[in-house]
Amino acid sequence: MLGILASIIDGVLVGLVYGLAAMGLTLIWGVMDVINLTHGAMIVAGMFALYLLTSALGLPPYLALPPVLIGGFLVGVALYWLAVHRMIGRPPLMSLLSTFAVNLVLIGIGTGIWGTVLFNVAVSVPGVSIGRYTFPGAHILAAVLAAVIAASLYLFLHRTRLGKALRAVANNREAAELVGIPTTRLLAIAFGCGVALAGVSGTLIGTLFPFTVLSGDAYQLKSFVVTVLGGFGNPVGALIGGVALGLLEGLVTPFVPVSWTLVIEFVLFVLVLIAFPGGVFTSRPSFRGLMRGFRRGAG
């Protein structure tokens, strides 16, 4: 019994990091209605930045976060102009395909350089022991850092002029343009922020688990699940969704082989999308809402 409890607590810790990753995805979706399929590649980029900075420059792992944050932002802005800008206002199929294409290029380059071998970054943080169980220090620290970054994103979106402008663009782009907000520049900034979040979450995941160039797909799928749990375009919901997913993983892992975890999460993804198209943690779930969701999905 205590074992399951420990597994759940650990799941929640990891879930906070998943939530941070999903925030990047949901921010982009909320502001410009684009599903960013480079998300997985950006998470992997964060992992490999961690690997390079710690092994080549000898930096302590957590000092890799600021450069990843800044670098991720710049890469994101560049990516916006390269692959996304021309897709704004076109059918969603096109932006899906263009970001998918960039993802292929990045993954292709990654496998060309590093192959698909497993990388591991050693992090030594003393753990916390409760009874017979020790919670790894890296997990606790990653969760705390994820929560701090998420909180600063919240403050940025709600307290600064730029953040408020971003939310205005997400709400209604034409109206934002009318009151003098340079919307195109803000879309680029939003994309940069989204990618930066994917990058730092990748760095944090890299301190927890070993990774390969191809790890991105699994974390991308997890981010989608978290995003639909929390509601598309809702960063706070994403964090809660992440905790929920972590909780589920903690509950499921003791009983199910690892390769099935993703499948269970995917089934959850489809069920949630059909039953709660607006997200589980945004709307008050009610029977009527559930039925409406089913009908809307079927329409």
Place this chain on the structure above:
Amino acid sequence: MLGRPFFWIITLVIAAFALTPAIGNDVEMREGLALACVYITLASNLNLMLGYAGYVNFGSIVFFGLGGYICVWLVNAYSWPLAASLLAAGIGVSALALFFGFGILRLRGPFFALSTIGVNEGVQAFVQNFEPWGGSSGIYLSSAVFQPLGGAARALWVIYFMLVAVMGLSLYLSYGIKTSKFGLGLLAIGQNEDAAAVLGVPTPRYKALVYSASAFLPAITGGLYFFKSAFIQPADAFDLSLSTEAIVIAMLGGQGTVTGVAFGAYLYEELRGYLLTSEMFSHFQLVISGALLLVIVLFFPSGLMGWIYSRFPRTRRVFE
């Protein structure tokens, strides 16, 4: 349909595919064309979803791989004849797609695309854990399975003609659907799903049907492909780069056209053969596919056929 010139153009293409390598007994050419047949089959069937209904399916490789598994398993474990195993693979995978289709096609647009990635993950996890299919080490066929077809050398020719036949059926299917009422409904869904529903197109049913229809022939091709190599394992059967290539091909040729997609597949196969021989490019195949896709999506969203249509408007009447 028999009165239309395009029907006869397809028939001519099939005849050319079947006869050209057979006349000179040219084995090398046969292998190249066999791969082209696989590409044309996969891309044409993907086009039913992508080009007609406007739904991108990132997991089309599932049909190919699953079909391969069912066929190889039936031949290996139950000594079924090849034709029966192929038919079983096609029907089985189609039925499964119909079942999945009614579930995930309730989702619309991008959400459907995301869930096709999940279908891929799910099927792969299932196959890797399914003991009768050899888990992650796969199934090997003994060379005795080629005996009923008249020995290994002759069997390869028989398989080639079957691949050509399946390719031909894919082209007829694409053309047939495009000129039918069903196809009109799909094209309407691709343009505007809400408007189509208002005008009385039963959108969820049509989407599920086309998803299932686009599974049948790729499953049979998968069966032939893996029967030919006498070996199947999850990494080959669900190789993501093949479903990616199908998307690149459909976009390259011109989504929604029959000629463009077939021609794009042939062109891509030639290009790929050319690139694979150079040491540097063979490592960066994904990079090249990706870059090609990005350029097409950014600058030529209607593909090769779109360019030809706008340049020579009269071709629109003959080439679908």
